[in-house]
Amino acid sequence: MPTTKSAKNHEISLYTKSSDSGLKGLFIVIEGIDGSGKTTQTKLLAEKLKRQNLNTLVTAEPSDSPVGKHIKDILNGNLNVPPQMLALLFAADRIEHVYFTIKPALEQGNIVVSDRYYYSSIAYQGGMGVDQNYIRCINSFVVKPDLAFLISVDPLSARKRLKDQRKQLQLTEDEELQLKAFKIYEELVKQGDLIEIDGNSSIEEISNSIWELVTGKLIK
Numbered sequence: 001m002p003t004t005k006s007a008k009n010h011e012i013s014l015y016t017k018s019s020d021s022g023l024k025g026l027f028i029v030i031e032g033i034d035g036s037g038k039t040t041q042t043k044l045l046a047e048k049l050k051r052q053n054l055n056t057l058v059t060a061e062p063s064d065s066p067v068g069k070h071i072k073d074i075l076n077g078n079l080n081v082p083p084q085m086l087a088l089l090f091a092a093d094r095i096e097h098v099y100f101t102i103k104p105a106l107e108q109g110n111i112v113v114s115d116r117y118y119y120s121s122i123a124y125q126g127g128m129g130v131d132q133n134y135i136r137c138i139n140s141f142v143v144k145p146d147l148a149f150l151i152s153v154d155p156l157s158a159r160k161r162l163k164d165q166r167k168q169l170q171l172t173e174d175e176e177l178q179l180k181a182f183k184i185y186e187e188l189v190k191q192g193d194l195i196e197i198d199g200n201s202s203i204e205e206i207s208n209s210i211w212e213l214v215t216g217k218l219i220k
């Protein structure tokens with residue numbers, strides 16, 4: 001496969017193609033509904049990048065900041081807040097995530113791989129009925145990713161994966177909300193915001209598809 005061959009030939013350089021974000025590093029985002037395989041693919045991508053001796057930072061949203069912890073409490077059903085407020089909390093957590101984690105890592109030339117980003121706010125808080133323009137507005141500070149993937153899996157299959165994995169489902173894992181989020185994600189693909197990857201394939205096939213697109217950005 002060309003990507004593997006390139007990797008073996010050491011054609012991948014620490015100096016990436018000019019980053020669309022205007023920063024030195026490369027910013028990659030993995031999106032999808034709950035159970036689609038984001039964490040699995042984030043981990044595999046990071047392993048492949050590290051194998052190429054590329055400085056890689058793996059991160060996720062909600063973050064580990066106090067606001068991020070507050071969000072996790074809400075998602076676990078311990079607190080009830082209006083969706084407009086949840087959208088603001090996610091945006092606040094994201095400001096901290098961008099300013100203290102993502103931006104500094106990109107400025108130092110790292111490859112940053114984030115498990116979820118502002119597309120999740122559009123899909124989920126949008127799915128909860130919050131105006132998408134409002135969500136975009138409160139997230140207008142974000143650093144735009146160089147590559148943003150949607151691992152596309154239908155909500156029923158994704159739900160089955162989660163049920164196999166654990167018993168307790170989160171607030172956002174409500175069946176109706178998953179379907180709404182899924183539809184909004186598909187719209188984001190049509191609008192060119194996200195690159196769709198068929199999430200029904202095997203873990204390895206998905207990882208290879210992502211890798212091919214990532215190496216396309218890496219090779220000089």
Ligand SMILES: Nc1ncnc2c1ncn2[C@@H]1O[C@H](COP(=O)(O)OP(=O)(O)OP(=O)(O)O)[C@@H](O)[C@H]1O
Nearest residue numbers: 033034035036037038039040161165199201202203
């Ligand atoms: N392509 C795949 N085919 C079959 N099972 C998969 C696939 N990808 C991931 N899984 C399995 O599905 C489950 C959910 O995967 P994972 O935790 O990566 O999803 P996620 O999108 O991060 O979920 P969450 O939104 O809950 O964090 C795991 O048990 C994982 O092993």
Ligand SMILES: [Mg+2]
Nearest residue numbers: 038039040115
């Ligand atoms: Mg996950």
